[in-house]
Amino acid sequence: MSHFPTIGIVVIHFSGIELTKKCLEHVAQLTGVNIRLALVDNGEFGDAPPIPSSIQGKVIRIENHGFSHANNAGFQWLKEQAVDAVWLLNNDAFPEPRALENLISDSQALNSSYPVAAGSLLLNENGSIQARGGVWFPAKGTGLQVVSGQPAHGIPYPAGAVLLLNRPALDSLDWKMDERYFLYFEELDLVLRLSKIPGFKVLWSETSKVTHLEGASAGSGHAHHDRSAFSEYHFHRSKRLFYEKNFPDLLGKIVFLQVAVVGKRLLKGDLKRAVAAWRGFFKKPMD
Secondary structure (H helix, E strand, O other): OOOOOEEEEEEEEOOOHHHHHHHHHHHOOOOOOEEEEEEEEOOOOOOOOOOOOOOEEEEEEOOOOOHHHHHHHHHHHHHOOOOOEEEEEOOOEEEOOOHHHHHHHHHOHHHOOOOEEEEEEEEOOOOOEEEOEEEEEOOOOEEEEEOOOOOOOOEEEOOOOEEEEEHHHHHHOOOOOOOOOOOOOHHHHHHHHHHOOOOOEEEEEEEEEEEEOOOOOOOOOOOHHHOOHHHHHHHHHHHHHHHHHHOHHHHHHHHHHHHHHHHHHHHOOOHHHHHHHHHHHOOOOOO
């Protein structure tokens, strides 16, 4: 086993103990790697399941200050474990046994002296492709999941549910995500931070396969029209932060488009999510 790379994995347990158990069962079956698992428990009840005995790891109990904050807690512990890369894995994502081994092989992340952010192929429960990755179009204020092909425009990024960062990427990020993002836009922000470094690559694996129950933990839904009000609020709050930080010259246009988004919610009679979208983007506290 000593010849295998040592990969840190961060799994966040916020809710859904059965989901987390199933995720850990799949992690325990991963082949071709040594694992150091940071199981970050930021749920209300502190009920994260135990780490399987076959996995070296630590349960880290923290208060919930969002997805980025929780991942940073995992990063800081894994930084001390001399890992070769870190894999961010949602607790509603269930990797196939060779998923991590194939992701490392396809991306060549461990052989690169430059930052690499790599993502797996996400599958629905029925085995169909959910996404190869994502692409965001800054001027349009919107993005999409990419199922086939490679986008010619926009900012490509790996899905945050299964995001691998190699050591040069982690060191470039100072092992930290921007904790102002409570939920959403974290992976896109990481990509933009890393894109300033010559040689940085975003890679999507075709052979690393992970079944993902999209939105099962955070109520984020399968598309914008079925996000919970909580997720709607944080999506638009993070969207505003993303533009203020990375594209301030486009913010005026995005404000105009945001008014249109709220208007569409109202026309459909979805008052709760219209209010959440307005409050989130214009930084009004939730009730």
